[in-house]
Amino acid sequence: xxxxxxxxxxxxxxxxxxxxxxxxxxxxxxxxxxxxxxxxxxxxxxxxxxxxxxxxxxxxxxxxxxxxxxxxxxxxxxxxxxxxxxxxxxxxxxxxxxxxxxxxxxxxxxxxxxxxxxxxxxxxxxxxxxxxxxxxxxxxxxxxxxxxxxxxxxxxxxxxxxxxxxxxxxxxxxxxxxxxxxxxxxxxxxxxxxxxxxxxxxxxxxxxxxxxxxxxxxxxxxxxxxxxxxxxxxxxxxxxxxxxxxxxxxxxxxxxxxxxxxxxxxxxxxxxxxxxxxxxxxxxxxxxxxxxxxxxxxxxxxxxxxxxxxxxxxxxxxxxxxxxxxxxxxxxxxxxxxxxxxxxxxxxxxxxxxxxxxxxxxxxxxxxxxxxxxxxxxxxxxxxxxxxxxxxxxxxxxxxxxxxxxxxxxxxxxxxxxxxxxxxxxxxxxxxxxxxxxxxxxxxxxxxxxxxxxxxxxxxxxxxxxxxxxxxxxxxxxxxxxxxxxxxxxxxxxxxxxxxxxxxxxxxxxxxxxxxxxxxxxxxxxxxxxxxxxxxxxxxxxxxxxxxxxxxxxxxxxxxxxxxxxxxxxxxxxxxxxxxxxxxxxxxxxxxxxxxxxxxxxxxxxxxxxxxxxxxxxxxxxxxxxxxxxxxxxxxxxxxxxxxxxxxxxxxxxxxxxxxxxxxxxxxxxxxxxxxxxxxxxxxxxxxxxxxxxxxxxxxxxxxxxxxxxxxxxxxxxxxxxxxxxxxxxxxxxxxxx
Ligand SMILES: O=c1ccn([C@@H]2O[C@H](COP(=O)(O)OP(=O)(O)O[C@H]3O[C@H](CO)[C@@H](O)[C@H](O)[C@H]3O)[C@@H](O)[C@H]2O)c(=O)[nH]1
Ligand SMILES: [Mn+2]
Numbered sequence: 001x002x003x004x005x006x007x008x009x010x011x012x013x014x015x016x017x018x019x020x021x022x023x024x025x026x027x028x029x030x031x032x033x034x035x036x037x038x039x040x041x042x043x044x045x046x047x048x049x050x051x052x053x054x055x056x057x058x059x060x061x062x063x064x065x066x067x068x069x070x071x072x073x074x075x076x077x078x079x080x081x082x083x084x085x086x087x088x089x090x091x092x093x094x095x096x097x098x099x100x101x102x103x104x105x106x107x108x109x110x111x112x113x114x115x116x117x118x119x120x121x122x123x124x125x126x127x128x129x130x131x132x133x134x135x136x137x138x139x140x141x142x143x144x145x146x147x148x149x150x151x152x153x154x155x156x157x158x159x160x161x162x163x164x165x166x167x168x169x170x171x172x173x174x175x176x177x178x179x180x181x182x183x184x185x186x187x188x189x190x191x192x193x194x195x196x197x198x199x200x201x202x203x204x205x206x207x208x209x210x211x212x213x214x215x216x217x218x219x220x221x222x223x224x225x226x227x228x229x230x231x232x233x234x235x236x237x238x239x240x241x242x243x244x245x246x247x248x249x250x251x252x253x254x255x256x257x258x259x260x261x262x263x264x265x266x267x268x269x270x271x272x273x274x275x276x277x278x279x280x281x282x283x284x285x286x287x288x289x290x291x292x293x294x295x296x297x298x299x300x301x302x303x304x305x306x307x308x309x310x311x312x313x314x315x316x317x318x319x320x321x322x323x324x325x326x327x328x329x330x331x332x333x334x335x336x337x338x339x340x341x342x343x344x345x346x347x348x349x350x351x352x353x354x355x356x357x358x359x360x361x362x363x364x365x366x367x368x369x370x371x372x373x374x375x376x377x378x379x380x381x382x383x384x385x386x387x388x389x390x391x392x393x394x395x396x397x398x399x400x401x402x403x404x405x406x407x408x409x410x411x412x413x414x415x416x417x418x419x420x421x422x423x424x425x426x427x428x429x430x431x432x433x434x435x436x437x438x439x440x441x442x443x444x445x446x447x448x449x450x451x452x453x454x455x456x457x458x459x460x461x462x463x464x465x466x467x468x469x470x471x472x473x474x475x476x477x478x479x480x481x482x483x484x485x486x487x488x489x490x491x492x493x494x495x496x497x498x499x500x501x502x503x504x505x506x507x508x509x510x511x512x513x514x515x516x517x518x519x520x521x522x523x524x525x526x527x528x529x530x531x532x533x534x535x536x537x538x539x540x541x542x543x544x545x546x547x548x549x550x551x552x553x554x555x556x557x558x559x560x561x562x563x564x565x566x567x568x569x570x571x572x573x574x575x576x577x578x579x580x581x582x583x584x585x586x587x588x589x590x591x592x593x594x595x596x597x598x599x600x601x602x603x604x605x606x607x608x609x610x611x612x613x614x615x616x617x618x619x620x621x622x623x624x625x626x627x628x629x630x631x632x633x634x635x636x637x638x639x640x641x642x643x644x645x646x647x648x649x650x651x652x653x654x655x656x657x658x659x660x661x662x663x664x665x666x667x668x669x670x671x672x673x674x675x676x677x678x679x680x681x682x683x684x685x686x687x688x689x690x691x692x693x694x695x696x697x698x699x700x701x702x703x704x705x706x707x708x709x710x711x712x713x714x715x716x717x718x719x720x721x722x723x724x725x726x727x728x729x730x731x732x733x734x735x736x737x738x
Contacts, residue, residue, distance in 0.1 A: 013094035015330040021085035021372070023575070027568075031079050034564055038072050041557050075565075081369065082572070084376025088473060090330040092323060098333055108333075109143045109307035110325055111391075113297045115290055116315035117151040121621045124160035124214050126483075129186035130318040131164045134311070135272045136175045136183040138322040142260040144272035145305045149293040153250045153278045155240045156214075159223045161276045162233065163210045165257040168274070173267040174203050175322070184318035187351075187481070252280040252432040254300065256420050273305060273419060280434040287434065288443060289617040290384070291455035295447040298394060299431035302409045304419045307391065314385040316622050317348065317482040324479045328388035331471045342393035342468035343460070345371065345379075346386040346475075350484035354632050356581040359491040360589035361484035369576045371472040379470030382460030386480040394447050397466040402445050453617060454501030483622045486629060487638035487704070491589075492597040492645050494620050499593075499601030500608075537652075537721070588689045595652055596645040631704050637692040638704040646706060650697065650714035651721065653690035658722075659683040 045068060049061040099107070112134045116127050131146055150157040167185070175183050178197045182188040185207050217223055228234050236255050239245065258274040265271055279296040281287065288295075294312065301307070309332060311325070321327075328344045331337055347367040371380030392411045396402030404410055408427060417424050430436065437443060443450035449458040460470065473479070485491040566587070573583045607613040631638055639646060660683035663676050696706045 013097050015091055015094055015098060015334050017089045019087045024085050027082040037557055037560055042068060081373035085372045086376040090327050092326045095326055095329055107140055107143055108309055109305060110309050110311060111301045111305055111307040112146045112311045113294060114313045114315055115149045115293050116157060117619055119152060119154050119156045119218055121619050122315050123623060124157055124218060125211055126622060127315040128160050128164040129184040130313060130315055132168060132171055133184035133319040135168050136172050137325055139325050141272050142270040146272055147275050147277055147297050147301050149297050150278040151293050153247050153281060155223050155237055156218050158255060158276050159217050160214050161257055163214055165274050167210050169265050170203055170206060172265045183322050248281050248283050250281055252429045253278040254428050259419050279432045282434050285434045288450045291448040291450050295442050296432050298447050299409050300428045303424055303427045303431060306413055306415050310389040310391055312387050317385045317480045320478050320481045327473055327475060332390060340398050340469050342390055342463040342470050343382060344388045344471045344473050345382055346473050346479040348383055348386055349478040349481055351481045353484055354635055356585050356635055358585055358635055359488060360586040361491055364576050364578055369572055375472040378464045380472040382456050384456035393463055393468050398468060404446060405440055452501045452504035453497045485620055486632040487640050489641050489643050490621055493618050495593050495597035496601040499598045500605045503605045591689060592649055595648045600645055636704060637696055639696050639706045640704050642707040642710050646710050647714050651718040653693040654715055654718045656683045656686035660687045
């Protein structure tokens with residue numbers, strides 16, 4: 001397991017260390033006990049099924065057996081995250097020695113891919129900060145090349161990149177001289193550090209004036225004459241004036257904004273390469289969203305720099321620590337690991353999350369907890385950003401290379417011409433064309449994987465199936481920081497897209513073992529959703545079928561299973577530096593997602609399977625509205641825009657409230673508590689979770705409240721559902737309730 005320590009040549013100092021978490025022993029024991037409990041439960045369900053006397057009880061027993069078998073499967077898959085939890089440390093100080101031993105005295109070249117799509121949803125200034133944060137890495141600057149992919153084909157984005165290039169002239173020396181840690185200018189100026197350095201004020205002025213220009217251009221939607229400073233720039237922007245240049249239909253635009261062998265900064269240091277790429281688009285071809293963009297960058301960068309190491313970032317994920325590439329190198333340069341290692345994944349960490357993370361957008365499990373467990377096995381999934389790749393991994397398994405159609409794109413090709421030379425630019429344009437991949441292996445066997453809306457997971461999954469491994473690197477100081485959605489609609493839209501992706505990964509790569517290990521983890525939420533929400537669609541039905549006597553062993557089993565799962569989950573969450581309140585919001589959000597985003601995602605997925613509809617990539621908005629952000633800070637739920645997704649949610653909230661109140665009335669009327677306990681307990685639990693929903697339905701007047709129309713629709717549907725469910729059950733249930 002500990003490949004780093006045991007196999008390192010005696011002379012070489014270690015680059016990293018691996019530690020096993022002590023809690024795995026407990027996890028394994030607990031899993032054994034829990035599994036026995038599940039088996040007993042399933043056995044009891046089976047017995048009930050065999051001995052059922054009426055058709056209704058047969059159906060109910062069957063549904064319990066089927067759903068609990070499914071849950072068992074989910075539980076089993078989740079165990080992969082808990083059985084082999086590992087932690088890692090890196091020794092950055094030993095890197096130089098290792099490079100010396102390898103006789104390659106310089107650090108390997110690094111190509112950074114940054115994706116952006118829509119300047120109105122992804123503010124260009126955010127992109128500028130992300131770009132600058134990597135350009136200013138503590139790394140030989142001439143070895144860094146930053147490629148920006150603009151899927152929006154927007155001149156505003158190109159303008160922002162040009163501004164970033166000009167600002168870098170001052171920013172890079174400033175960071176170097178003052179040893180700044182926060183190298184995203186936006187993040188740096190947002191804190192109060194500026195007064196520490198004499199030149200900080202001046203550079204802040206430059207930053208503000210750049211910001212003003214970019215925002216003015218954004219507002220106008222195009223780059224006016226007054227912003228163009230030379231002929232080269234004019235030539236670049238002329239492309240947009242061509243007839244028929246639209247976002248969905250335009251030729252490739254590649255603009256080299258900085259070339260390291262030519263451009264120097266204010267202190268005469270070399271600058272990194274900075275290249276803007278907007279791939280060709282046409283309405284008639286499929287573009288494969290982000291993975292499509294990344295594959296274009298993979299080829300364009302191969303023609304220009306072909307660095308052996310690639311860092312992929314989303315436009316809003318700035319680098320928060322200038323030594324991050326060195327950290328990744330501790331693995332990527334490890335002689336014993338490197339031939340098998342496809343990528344080093346850092347967690348996605350979000351800033352600006354409110355105190356208790358109302359929408360549970362930290363995704364601690366997906367991005368922090370689960371990868372620790374996966375790292376002990378084949379390695380973490382690739383999550384789309386903050387990931388350093390070995391370029392070679394995109395071209396077949398570690399043992400057999402799959403050559404690309406032209407040798408210039410191969411991982412071993414050495415580029416010996418200037419980036420801006422005619423043949424290089426010609427080839428770069430050619431490989432960015434939208435028909436280039438036609439009848440090739442790109443997207444399936446070569447490059448980033450196509451076919452799902454979370455191509456990221458798919459890509460990592462494919463690499464692991466090919467025999468590569470990956471590493472999870474989780475330093476104390478967050479390596480990358482990004483924005484999370486701050487309203488419910490955005491948070492749910494994001495998850496709807498993910499859930500479609502998970503389903504796709506699941507169905508297209510079915511192999512019982514890997515299937516669970518790789519892709520189902522996040523769907524574990526369904527398990528909790530099931531336990532808590534099984535009753536809310538069928539309250540009367542469930543109560544009828546559930547165990548009226550609290551002393552029944554099945555009931556006790558259920559309590560153990562529910563509390564056991566919840567308890568272990570809470571523990572894992574707290575160990576991951578979560579708080580109880582955050583955990584509470586997190587479990588609430590799992591229920592909410594189960595009732596909205598997951599449901600709609602599944603529906604969309606099956607409609608697509610049946611060929612009825614198709615889906616797109618609804619981009620997560622990164623624009624922050626002040627009022628909204630204030631309410632977010634106060635921890636209020638922001639419903640805002642009316643969305644169908646809220647309907648099932650509000651229905652569940654109403655049904656549970658009614659059920660809870662009815663239960664209470666029964667108790668007050670003096671009925672025996674025993675039969676009602678479950679109703680009151682389960683419905684009460686849901687009611688407690690749904691408090692912000694009731695508040696947003698009736699008590700609030702601000703923009704974030706639930707639209708009246710959504711409330712009435714949901715109430716009517718809830719009534720209809722109640723009628724529908726009570727009908728076939730007839731008097732029995734009604735009697736049971738009265
Ligand atoms: O056609 C497209 C669509 C999206 N993107 C880029 O993809 C990135 C992620 O899009 P975003 O809307 O921010 O998705 P999120 O749901 O916020 O992102 C999470 O989920 C994605 C998968 O759905 C992952 O790729 C991301 O890394 C992860 O942060 C952004 O940089 C986009 O610009 C493209 O380049 N082209
Ligand atoms: Mn994002």
